[in-house]
């Protein structure tokens with residue numbers, strides 16, 4: 001199991017303090033919604049967790065260690081990041097195959113993840129011609145390749161059609177039910193309200209609220225603490 005922990009995390013870009021003394025943990029086996037206004041610091045925090053942005057101070061760790069110290073990271077943590085780019089000339093299947101080979105994963109994984117995200121019919125089309133939702137599905141498929149026990153998702157439903165959203169909700173619910181852990185950022189509160197156990201709300205880089213989501217209206221809570 002791979003817990004997620006952010007402790008006194010700080011990131012400045014020049015004079016801008018994008019993440020300011022942020023601490024929270026994501027309990028194993030739960031879905032935690034990571035919310036906050038545009039520019040609040042969500043993507044920066046998730047990128048620090050994934051080792052793509054270096055913290056100014058503090059720590060962002062997975063299973064107690066920074067991402068780059070994970071052994072076989074694709075089998076521990078799957079990630080969907082904002083504005084994921086793929087090589088436009090590759091087909092979906094070729095992209096997945098390249099990642100699979102680099103990570104030393106079994107050959108059957110490619111077909112499996114294409115099926116999971118409903119991209120089988122587009123498997124041999126070039127990614128350059130993919131719609132936003134198809135790219136998002138491919139990003140999810142890539143995240144699932146290593147059968148990770150933890151998912152870090154930055155606005156994964158962006159561009160998904162209603163059927164895709166429903167699939168994602170069902171998938172994440174089942175995934176967490178198996179004891180896996182999900183940290184998901186989104187602006188679509190209705191999307192996470194149905195599946196999240198915990199909520200972390202930030203604004204201007206600082207923690208505003210963190211705790212269990214106990215039925216009460218998420219939108220009211222959000223607008224009260226961050227709006």
Ligand SMILES: Nc1ncnc2c1ncn2[C@@H]1O[C@H](COP(=O)(O)OP(=O)(O)OP(=O)(O)O)[C@@H](O)[C@H]1O
Pocket residue numbers: 013016018036037038039040041042043044045
């Ligand atoms: N590479 C960078 N250089 C300079 N400033 C940056 C950089 N990345 C992020 N920022 C700034 O840090 C702040 C937080 O941005 P971030 O993308 O983390 O917000 P967010 O919560 O993900 O917002 P959104 O909901 O719009 O995706 C913003 O003010 C942004 O302009």
Ligand SMILES: [Mg+2]
Pocket residue numbers: 042043044082154
């Ligand atoms: Mg963002």
